[in-house]
Amino acid sequence: MTQTASPWPAPSAQAPLDATVEVPGSKSLTNRHLLLAALADSPTELIQPLRSRDSALMISALQALGVTVTDTDAGLRLETAPLRGPAEIDAGLAGTVMRFVPALAVLADGEIRIDGDPRARERPMGPVIRALRDLGATIEASGPHGESLPLTIHASGSFNGGAVELDASASSQFVSALMLAAPAYRRGVDIRHVGGALPSLPHIAMTAQVLRERGVEVDEAEARWRVSPGTVSGGRIVVEPDLSNAGPFLAAALAAGGTVRVPRWPERTTQAGDLLRGILTRMGATVERQGDTLAVTGPADGVIRGLDVDLTEGGELAPTVAALCALAATPSRLRGIAHLRGHETDRLAALVTEITRLGGEARETPDGLEIEPATLRGAAVETYHDHRIATFAAIVGLRVPGVEVVNVATTAKTMPDFPGMWQGMLGQRA
Incomplete structure (x- = not known):
């Protein structure tokens, strides 16, 4: 994948959000x-x-x-x-x-x-x-x-x-x-x-x-799983919308305040992204269904709560959750995600490196991460050709001025126009 010539300036939120985001298919x-x-x-x-x-x-x-x-x-x-x-x-x-x-x-x-x-x-x-x-x-x-x-x-x-x-x-x-x-x-x-x-x-x-x-x-x-030979119709x-890709947009409601809505959220699904409803609630958000739309509203006082959570069933959500944990007022522990060391990059090492680069405090554990409250600062965040590290940085950038994302084009792995969608959520021109 070709690296972009210069880092993408992650936009900071200038006001609480009020956005509806159409998320592409899973x-x-x-x-x-x-x-x-x-x-x-x-x-x-x-x-x-x-x-x-x-x-x-x-x-x-x-x-x-x-x-x-x-x-x-x-x-x-x-x-x-x-x-x-x-x-x-x-x-x-x-x-x-x-x-x-x-x-x-x-x-x-x-x-x-x-x-x-x-x-x-x-x-x-x-x-x-x-x-x-x-x-x-x-x-x-x-x-x-x-x-x-x-x-x-x-x-x-x-x-x-x-x-x-x-x-x-x-x-x-x-x-x-x-x-x-x-x-x-x-x-x-x-x-x-x-x-x-x-x-x-x-x-x-x-x-x-x-x-x-x-x-x-x-x-x-x-x-154990047994699949019989037979005809595939x-x-x-x-195709349902991608609930894990919806994660950064829903997390934006906590980072920036206000409300973000994602239409076509399935009432029942096997997608791990549905775990976000409970996770974001624990971190201080108000989460509700409005017909077939999921709406997430950030905490009224703007304070994100850290959490201790087992992400064994939803490891792909870890970078999104880690971004909020880096902005949280209390410590966090993410467990059950040792396997992320073998993803697009070693995601645990990457998250620790980039949280530290941003002035935060994070460390690896045998099966996950521990993240402590800290005052973050702007920096150019490396993405390691990993789309979820790029969206991690974008979430942090909503609250921390001066965050830049190196090779934001890597988000095209699962979202063809993430920068445009992100700026559209903020009411900005892409």
Whole structure:
């Protein structure tokens, strides 16, 4: 990803907010539905999918494997064909692409090569590679023990699947990858997690839900998931807004005061971003549903309360919560997020470094962060090609003048025009 020539000046709020923000579709749901469309028995129409770097990388991967993808007024239309190689696939820095696509590519006929950004070669891949090999796949991969990108899959047009054990303690995506492709495996899959605490369980629940919505039988037990072979239905799929991407905008109501509203907030969802309702309430906000709109109003006295919270099920929310904790009047502890060390960057180290750069006080713990109240100052915040570190800095900048964001363009990974949306929320011209 190209770094911008100069840092983006994060705007400070000049008055309490009164804004309604239309958030793009969920990245997690978009990329799951895109992959299932490659296996569907009829064309799939995705309504209001996310348009971002991550979804573009998934679309390009599917096209390389033979899927036809066309734009429509409402979103995308996908028509499948027998998956084929040879193919060269760029995973960028998208975890859903680098982990989901290999499980799909074993169904293709031919040689499939997958690589990504330099940091992608450092991200955990071993469990999904080992699981596919245990199920019979022939995969050549780089790194220690041949368990990282780039990798080459030698596929023959079909795949048996079956029972397999894997350690998904580094990422729930290892489980979701096998589940999503399993309907097209001759024996489906029977996955058993063997390892430490499993992070981001809502994402596995999301995978099970989208499979069931497409007519696939899924059985779940403790640390075990069985997906039966069967037909994946096509049809019309409406994608929920991305609730985690809504997080920075809702957090802005606490940082700047006033109210921010996000329309189309689902009444029930498997998205981890829904945890924000409780988290922001604990930090002093008033959170309420107004029809299908979620409204968050900052504390009347402007004081943000720190909190002790387990984010095992919502690690992706940690940078947003950390930004508010850095502005809070009391100490905070974020737990259950050791796995964030293997994300787009080492997010725990990055957050500690950047909070410190801003004059704050933060330290790593074995499974998270501790953040103390401090008087912050403006600084140029590094983003490490990580979209959530960029939005962390933007939140802090609402209250702290002089914050700049290095390479704010990295937010295009999940939000194509974050700077414009952010300034629009403030009533400013982009």
